[in-house]
Amino acid sequence: MPAELTIAAVGDILISQRIIASASVPGRIRKNFAPLLRHVAPILRRADLTIGNLEIPLAGPEERYTRKSAATGFFTFNAPDELAADLKEAGFDLLVTANNHCLDRGLEGLQRTLDVLDEAGLSHTGTYRTPEEAERPWIGEIRGIRVGVLAYSKSTNKIPIPKGSEWCVSLLDESRMVQEIRALRLLTDVLVVCPHWGREYTHEPVNIQKRLMRRLLSAGADLVLGSHPHVIQPALRTPKQAALYSLGNFISPTLMKRPATRSGLIFVARIVKEDDGTVWIRSADYVPTWTRRMGRGAAMRYEVIPSAPVGLAAGRRFGLSRREEREFAGVVRHTMKVLRTPVRR
Numbered sequence: 459m460p461a462e463l464t465i466a467a468v469g470d471i472l473i474s475q476r477i478i479a480s481a482s483v484p485g486r487i488r489k490n491f492a493p494l495l496r497h498v499a500p501i502l503r504r505a506d507l508t509i510g511n512l513e514i515p516l517a518g519p520e521e522r523y524t525r526k527s528a529a530t531g532f533f534t535f536n537a538p539d540e541l542a543a544d545l546k547e548a549g550f551d552l553l554v555t556a557n558n559h560c561l562d563r564g565l566e567g568l569q570r571t572l573d574v575l576d577e578a579g580l581s582h583t584g585t586y587r588t589p590e591e592a593e594r595p596w597i598g599e600i601r602g603i604r605v606g607v608l609a610y611s612k613s614t615n616k617i618p619i620p621k622g623s624e625w626c627v628s629l630l631d632e633s634r635m636v637q638e639i640r641a642l643r644l645l646t647d648v649l650v651v652c653p654h655w656g657r658e659y660t661h662e663p664v665n666i667q668k669r670l671m672r673r674l675l676s677a678g679a680d681l682v683l684g685s686h687p688h689v690i691q692p693a694l695r696t697p698k699q700a701a702l703y704s705l706g707n708f709i710s711p712t713l714m715k716r717p718a719t720r721s722g723l724i725f726v727a728r729i730v731k732e733d734d735g736t737v738w739i740r741s742a743d744y745v746p747t748w749t750r751r752m753g754r755g756a757a758m759r760y761e762v763i764p765s766a767p768v769g770l771a772a773g774r775r776f777g778l779s780r781r782e783e784r785e786f787a788g789v790v791r792h793t794m795k796v797l798r799t800p801v802r803r
Contacts, residue, residue, distance in 0.1 A: 461602040461731040462740070463648070466505035467683045468747075469705030469722045470513045471545070471553075473537045475524035476711055480759045481540075491544035494709065497776060498762045501724055501745060502549030506600050509607070510708060511652065511685040512553040512582075515560065516542060516574040517567030530616040534562035542578035552596065556584025556611040556628050557654040557686065565620050568627070584609030584652070585627045592625040595642050603731050606646035608638055611654040612686065630655060632670060636677045643678035647737050648729055651679040654686045656704060659716055661796050663691050663703040668801060675699055680737070681727060689718045693744070693797045700727055700742040703801070706793075709762055710749055720749040721789045723797075724764065746793040748786050750778070765790045 473491075481489040495502075502508045514535040523536045545553070553575060560568050569587045576582075586592035596607045610628045619626060630653060643649055651674050656667045663671070667684070671694070674682050682701035684691065688710065691703035706722035713719040724745040731737045746765045753759055763776050763786060778786060 460733060463507070463601050463603045463605070463729045463731075464505045465507045465509065465605070465648075465650070465681065465727045465729065466502055466549075467509040467681075467705065467725045468502075468511075468708035469685045470511050470557075470688060470707045470710060472513045472688075472707060472710040473523075473535065473541060474711045475522065476758060477709070477760050478523050478537060479756075481538075489538045489540045491541050492547065493759070494761050495544065495548040496761065498724065498747060498764050499548040501726075501764055505549070505726065507552065507598070507605060508550050509552045509554065509650070509652070509683065510545070510550050511557060511654065512545075512555055512571075512575075513557045513559050513685075514541075515563045515567040516571045517563035518570060527617075532615040534615075535559050536563055536567070539574050542574050542580060546578045546580050550580060552581040552583065552598075552607060554584045554607075554609040554652045554654075554685075555582050556609040556652070558611055558613050558615045560585050560611065560627055561614045561617040561619065565623055565626060583607050584611065586625060589625045592628070595638070597642075597646060603648060603729065603737075604646045605648045605650065606642040607650045607652065608635070608642065609652040609654070610635060612656075630670070632673060635670075636673055639674065639677040639679055647731050647735075648680050649678055650681045650683060652683045652685065655684060656687045656691070658686065658688050659714060659719070660687060661689055661691055661718075661799070663801060667703055668803065671701060671703065675701060680729075680739070683725065688713055689716070690721065690723065690793050690796045692799045692801050693742075694801070695742055698738050700725075700739055702797075707749065708747060709760075711751070711760075717785075718792070720751075721793055722747045722749075723793060744794070744797055746790045748789045750776075750782065750786075
């Protein structure tokens with residue numbers, strides 16, 4: 459009898475100081491991120507494997523979790539440990555940690571992040587605590603289907619990787635990526651590759667993304683789930699492969715005064731393994747999402763809103779105002795338009 463597996467994936471989970479403040483609970487030190495995720499959790503929980511890009515370390519309590527680095531000029535991030543447990547409760551199973559913010563709190567922060575994820579029961583890949591851990595790709599058997607996941611980052615935002623610890627993060631390297639894909643292809647039924655790549659705030663993939671995408675798919679990747687641009691980029695689809703250049707931001711404030719940075723999607727792939735071992739993608743669906751911001755000052759709150767099912771208005775389902783409903787409808791239309799945009803070679 460054929461086996462069937464559902465994989466869900468989202469883009470960047472980027473928690474800013476304001477979003478952290480909005481998770482405050484009166485009279486308690488502990489933050490509560492569950493309300494942020496309550497509307498999307500039912501979708502995430504339905505999948506057999508849900509993947510997201512954790513673009514923020516969990517490096518321990520700080521008075522100021524978001525700050526600008528004088529050395530690099532980039533903003534650096536950190537988030538409270540409670541985020542991990544709340545992501546797990548919302549339905550996440552595996553978090554990709556190879557991204558340009560993985561060293562925002564140094565090697566110690568990178569390693570502590572993985573410890574916190576372990577404690578929350580979340581799998582992870584892309585960054586590592588030891589050379590031995592870096593040599594073990596993530597492989598899981600779910601519903602009789604063996605899934606492998608590889609993750610790579612384009613940079614660490616000019617933060618030097620400590621000498622002797624180059625193994626701590628997987629960086630984009632075309633020859634290495636192809637070699638690892640081919641090796642893992644022999645051990646798995648479904649191979650997922652998560653590259654953190656491209657140019658921020660642009661809906662058009664850059665040339666290096668296009669070239670690498672062709673190499674990743676030809677080397678044997680079944681799913682390619684891109685991140686980093688902070689906006690949606692086009693999707694590709696064949697009967698046996700599906701790829702997204704960028705899934706946009708799953709959780710994020712408005713970045714660089716660009717409203718599109720609060721939009722993302724939940725990608726849902728249903729994969730079948732036939733009795734003879736043949737694997738194919740039954741369906742690939744996209745659920746546009748939008749990070750809603752409510753209130754002002756200390757009363758500000760955020761929540762991720764998914765597009766409503768046909769026949770059920772988002773305004774009625776999620777209590778959106780007419781202005782918000784119009785804005786979200788525009789987000790959904792724009793997301794689907796970008797996904798369907800042909801990529802120029």
